[in-house]
Amino acid sequence: MTATKLYTAEQVRALDAAFIQSGTPAQQLMKRAGRAAFDALLARWSEPEEITVYCGSGNNAGDGFVVAALAAARRIPVNVVLVGEVEKLSAEARAAYDFARQEGVVMMPPGPAPSAGVIVDGLLGTGISGEVRPEYRQVIEQINASALPVVALDLPSGLNADTGAECGLAVRAALTVSFIGLKQGLVTGRAPALTGELLFADLSVPAEIYKSLTATAERPEFADLLAALPSREADAHKGSFGHVMVIGGDTGRGGAAIMAAEAAARTGAGLVSLATRPEHVGAALARRPEIMSCGVISGQELEPWLARPSVLVVGPGLGESPWSEQMLQQALATDLPLVLDADALNLIAAGRLWREGARRDNWILTPHPGEAARLLASTTAGVQQDRYAAVRSIQQRYGGAVILKGAGSLVASADAPVQVITAGNPGMASGGMGDVLSGILGALLAQGAPLAQAAALGASLHAHAADLVAAERGQRSLLATDLLDYLGELLGD
Template sequence: MTGSFESSGLAVGRALYRAEQVRELDRRTIAAGTEGFALMQRAAAAAWRVLRETWPQARSLSVLCGGGNNGGDGHVLAALAAAEGWTVQRVALKPVEKLSGDARRAADMASAAGVGLEPWNEGVPLEGEVVVDALLGTGLAGEVCGAVREAIAAINASARPVLAIDIPSGIHADSGAELGVAVRATRTVTFIGDKLGLYTGRAPALTGEVVLRELGAPEVASDELMPAAELLDSTLIAAALPPRPRDAHKGAAGHALVLGGAPGFGGAALLAAEHAARLGAGKVSLATAPEHVTACLVRRPEIMAHGVRGAADIDGLPSKADVLVVGPGLGQGSWGQAMLQAALDAGRPLVVDADALNLLASRFAGLKRDDWLLTPHPGEAARLLGIGAAEVEADRPAAAAELRRRFGGVVILKGAGSLVAGPSGLAVCPYGNPGMASGGMGDALSGLLGALLAQGLSPETAARVGVMVHALAADEAAAAGGERGLLAGDLASCARILVNPTMGE
């Protein structure tokens, strides 16, 4: 793989690049002897094949072409479709006489092939069975406006399936943010190198299925071009969690302690503890408010529950564990502060979640450690960084990197396309579904992570495996019962199967 990098010596996912890096790959491909217009024709042909495979019954297209090379891809695709007898409506956002370079050649090629051309006007009906979005490419930086904004609105209002060329118009190729408005694609075919912005932030809701067509670039690109991120692959789970030896014992599987569940908030801590047990920690303890102990014993007697009224009751519990999970149901009052202080003083690897993160931002500022794993959602990340949540979502990769720079360790920035920032760089989780937008999902994740750390995985590998197990378990649970009504407790049994990938062999 071009510019690929190792992830803790384990399975490597697909390389993701920033827009400028992909342009560099493009330049190197041309410098190696592939003429620019030939590369455009290659891209359009790849997109045309994807379109035919996806909608084999269709026989008409509406192709909306912008003024750059992305529009040029659209013009060539229109010519290819017409040559095969399709009815093609070609709509230009920029007059042909104002085009230049390869984009002008592409427009002239389509016209020579007999494809009609009409200028964009608001209200132009889109007549094709499939719409092709060739409006904007990866160079977009500012908010979409003017005629392009109108055209995007028309595409979205058409209720027709959409093929996006390289990236849905309106999505930032590096951050995944929606720049004012963006095309809702059914499928996206992207070229040369995969783009980081296709997999996080707003993008996963707008890309549909993403198809990569490299167009021969890897054969000519230099390995010196380091990817901006890695798209995680589920094969890492089996690589990181091989079958246990037949003489394994619980001491070898580690001891995880969950500190959380302030008075009135016991469910979050119990969810974390239960998921830690289901993911294979040899022993799981729970330090929680005394009134929650009975519920824990009834629901999950395998968990060693300890009633803790305050700092004096914590005693030596943290020192007996291999890893601590602090935050679920913690609260930000004196009880939660005492729990967090005990966790910080214990000298054990930490998973820090929920109110523990908020306390880090408000009362424990300035701490930086190599042995902790922080799991903020955008709101918590914003408090840690002292900015607004909208600023975090505007550039999630930058926010994740800045969190790691300030706080050390490994950071999981949760959300659509969860990001893992660690010593090996940035990784993106492509799994998960909207049903995960329900209470307790973050608590389940923190427990999964604690169990993986307890079993000896490095913080970075635990983070990468943990976010995938969490998301894939949610996908399995949603497949069985639907996304609406998906509960955090539904994940535990699915996660257990995922971390035993050789069970049926």
């Protein structure tokens, strides 16, 4: 089973049940999980001074008991902090508890935090949905305050396995080992800040078990996405690769539109033009003379220019002035494929240029959580509470393809699993990143990439370029325009 498939907690429980019904005892499966986690721990920390395993009352507590037993068998000092009640353990977890006791593992109630070694988190499993209960919250606070490295069993306790939201408080792990099926909540939202290194162990579940379920989401491979971009014929000319027009750059916001246009050029569009406020044309020509820049002061002036491009990118630096509305109105009146970002999305959400219930199948919308909240008449916190539901809702309401930006960007299109882009880094939290993404997306559409594939490839290309920059220069000083020089390296010939 490829780890690119992502599942809900309910689906993973179904996989687990199907595997057990096929003849593998649940106790054996628990031992495999504990062994996988223990091996991963030793691969990262080969000689831990001691191991402290925190266990609740669920089945991942059973995995924790197995880890403790294996550590004791290796003569590694180990203790179990038992937060849950033994009487509430399942039969399999109780057997693992007895196994650990037989190996001489000491069971103790919560007390002072350990001061050395490695912590193993077996407190809470995939079933949590509401707030972490006070007795567990207190222990999680203690674990996080210890500053010791933590190995999370299946997922960090307090993290929602389906949404990636933090249920009030969650364990901050250095390493997470996920079992049987990789949970979709481990790769987006708060999860990237909590999981640390993410490993997957299928516990030898056979491939035919996985075929019984359709994954709700996927982590696409960059090479597979790149294959969606048509190759270039030897006799190609600039007209073969489309014409992207970027529309944006209201007064004082010209840089955003210029960055988007340059990104489109660097991503391989045959022609790139820029429609912006007249005062920004000089800066655009000085920055990148290959871009055909025109100054327009009204929608009426823009209209003749719209006969030339094959794709429109609208929103970078657009603003929300009467000029902005005229620019977007003219773009929406065309049948051209669109990429909408920033204030173009805010104007759509405001309802002045787009009627409720209308849909369009040839555009890519690229909201960050705040813009997504406006599109859904919700809140940013509401969007982040369930990013999967939010991106699907936007796609169903507005059509086309939608990229919900953020850590673990989500890409939704009609009748397909959500694509999760796990590349990228915190250095991308700086101005202009979304403008560069918009230009990339426009260029991919202009070159003939299908809408859904262009959205996923563009988001992945953008994130991988940022990772290359960060690897060379660090994250803290990363600028949006730094990505431009790395796009060609990633795109190849």
